Amino acid sequence: MKNREDRYLIGLASIALVFILFISTSPVVLAFSLHNNRLTLNETPITTNNSDEACPSIYADRVVWQDLRNGKNWDIYMYNLSTQEETRITNNNFDHRCPAIYGDRIVWEDICNGYQNADIRMYNLTTSAETQVTANMSGQYSPDIYGDRIVWEDTRNGGGWDKEGNRAGNWDIYLYDLSTSIEYQITTNESMQDAPALYENRIVWQDSRNGNLDIYMYDLSTFRETQITTDPAAQHSPAIYGDRIIWTDERNGKADIYMYNLSTSTESQITTSGSVEYGPVIYRDRIVWVDYRKGWENLDIYLYDLSTSTETQITTNESNQWGELDIWKDRILWRDQRNGNNDIYMCIVSGENTGSEIELEIRSEVNPKPEEGESTSKSIPGFEIVYDIVGLFGMFLYRRK
Structure with missing residues (x-):
């Protein structure tokens, strides 16, 4: 029995030796690469009171949200990450919802004239002045801001709600330019266009003109409207950064x-978990969304890095991290239920995620002809690893004797 085991081990060692001779005389490189997850996640609560907070938005060191701490109406609050100071922005007894921030300007939808006649208002942090942006006797909702431009969804051309409270009729996208004090109607199709998002000269929204929700874009520099999605399923909740448009897509059931x-006119699927993902936001190469893969009572925030093609779970608390998301550079914001109410939380993501797998790569490689005086010896990646393995076999055989 002992002789049989020895012959077996000798055979394994011989195979390893032959493999070493093969890779040392053939144009083949054996490479072992170890990729480490280098991301550091630093999670912190922005709000700690016992009321509900929702709809976070971030720009640089300033975070804004809608807050229910003062009774039955929502107010807009801001937190400065640098000074650690919280500021109440709105002070009356009406609802103020869906804030967005860019630079020193905060915009929101204001219900002081009734919900069906909501207006867009703006607060300037530098001048401490509040301004009414829209005055039309209809509803303006869900504002977004970039630079001097504010966009929103508007009911003035026949939009409204059906008996079940669902949106119906002709909702349009409008824009106001603060530098010129001019308002523009962006969409004219007599269907529903809503959920606008703005980046530089481009506006994206969800559009029902084809009998299902599609993503459309308008370029303010070329005055051109473009249909982005054509699949017969629903595509909704768009966001945009640079040349990239993202959305929630239901084509796979x-x-x-x-x-x-x-820039490349290419569409790609970001998530493939088999679960439900929705509400994405994007900043540079990072896409963030709400993920249902751990169940409807344990929603989590996930991140995908386009530069490394890697996915990272941001939240691990066994409650819901969900709702409206926002991201600015390395800062991610969401609505969190771990304390029994809805709080605003933030995670600072630092480092670079390059995966966490050990990969064995065998590839052909033709070495260039050495220059005069250059050493012709080859350094073979992985050779030392195999050499160590053979050494272990030899040691084992020695001890067996």
Whole structure:
């Protein structure tokens, strides 16, 4: 029995030796690469009171949200991450919802004239002045801001709600330019266009003109409207950064995150978990969304890095991290239920995620002809690893004797 085991081990050692001779005389490189997850996640609560907070938005060191701490109406609050100071922005007894911030300007939808006649208002942090942006006797909702431009969804051309409280009729996208004090109607199709998002000269929204929700874009520099998605399923909740448009897509029977690159005219599927993902936001190479893969009572925030093609789970608390998301550079914001109410939480993501797998790569490689005086010896990646393995076999055989 002992002789049989020895012959077996000798055979394994011989195979390893032959393999070493093969890779040392052939144009083949054996490479072992170890990729480490280098991301550091630093999570912190922005709000700690016992009321509900929702709809966070961030720009640089300033975070804004809607807050229910003062009774039955929502107010807009801001937190400065640098000074650690919280500021109440609105002070009357009406609802103020869906804030967005860019630079020193905060915009929101204001219900002081009734919900069906909501207006867009703006607060300037530098001048401490509040301004009414819209005055039309209809509803203006869900504002977004970039630079001097504010966009929103508008009911003035026949939009409203049906008996079940669902949106119906002709909702349009409008824009106001603070530098010129001019308002523009962006969409004119007599269907529903809503959920606008703005980046530089481009506006994206969800559009029902084709009998299902599609993603559309308008370029303010070329005055051109473009249909981004054509799949007969629903595509909704768009966001944009640079040349990249992302959205929630239901073509696979559930909700996935998809992306369209305007510079390459290519569409790609971002999530493939088999679960439900929705509500994406994007900043540079990072896409963030709400993920249902651990159940409807344990929603989590996930991140996908386009530069490394890696996915990272941001939240691990066994409650819901969900709702409206926002991201600015390395800072991610969401609505969190771990304390029994809805709080605003933030995670600072630092480092770079390059995966966490050991990969064995065998590839052909033709070495260039050495220059005069250059050493012709080859350094073979992985050789030392195999050499150590053979050494262990030899030691084992020695001890068996």
